Amino acid sequence: MTEARAGMLLVATPALLDPNFVDTVVLLLDVDDQGALGVVLNRPSVIRVGDVLDAWAGAVDEPDVLFQGGPVGPEGALAVAVLRDAADVPVGFRAVEGALGLVDLDTPVELLEGSLAGLRIFAGYAGWGAAQLDGEIEEGSWYVVPAEAADAFRDDPAELWRDVLRRQPGEMAWHSTRPFDPELN
Template identity: 30%
Template structure:
């Protein structure tokens, strides 16, 4: 399985996925035979960046929200951003969207928030070898092409519905005409 679902999004099937991942959209960063790694895009936490990240220089606004990237390792902090000109931009996950992990990249983004879009994530979503494949067989996830708007939206609460609508067909119909489209 070359790159599997890397660079795709997984949209949870709400009739099957009822735990932490209910109604989530996950950007898959890496997926191969040894496992998978991704970030939940639509779980904004009720906590400011400065409450989670220590050492933000004085004079820099640390009030930006932080997102829960997943239930694995809350000490793992990462940034999705759209600025390839950072000194350490990280890896390009999808065209025009980069994953960075350095404190320096975060400070650089915070120094110029008007020049770039970015979100900071605490934790991540991870799967062991063949675990995600098993979930796919159980129809836990809908695979779709990513959209940078879902990553940088002002309203992450609608990301799940928007992702399903953009999938089109029955997904769009059920989102627009039922309370829980995955139950039909």
């Protein structure tokens, strides 16, 4: 089992039945003794970014919609970005892992122009209290796997769950071929 830390992915296992997380891929943004915080990468909404955050409409990757980051605080927004050049850190950017990080949405968009290779905005987040995530991993609810920067910025996130599992070594890749409804098998 890989340690859950910022920059890693949580991939829901078939044992995870919570409707908030079935077949999700969560990017961990912060993990410490107090708990963990991340965003669901594969739940786009139908709400266009320009409808709620007009200034950011032209800066986000396609699809240009808000993503449902998780069940906690859905009225708030988090912006996940990847830098073009990890050595050129603009104002308003906080690194999570390497060139991947968070953008402060109060930063004027103009100050970030040319600095970002990808940007996605999430309404809400997924959160766990102290040791809660470790317990869920131990009970078999999550696979913890390395992330690739492109995972958060795919044009079509519908196959992200399968694609992330498919690239894993050993038996974990086999889970990518399981039917969504085993009763139909």
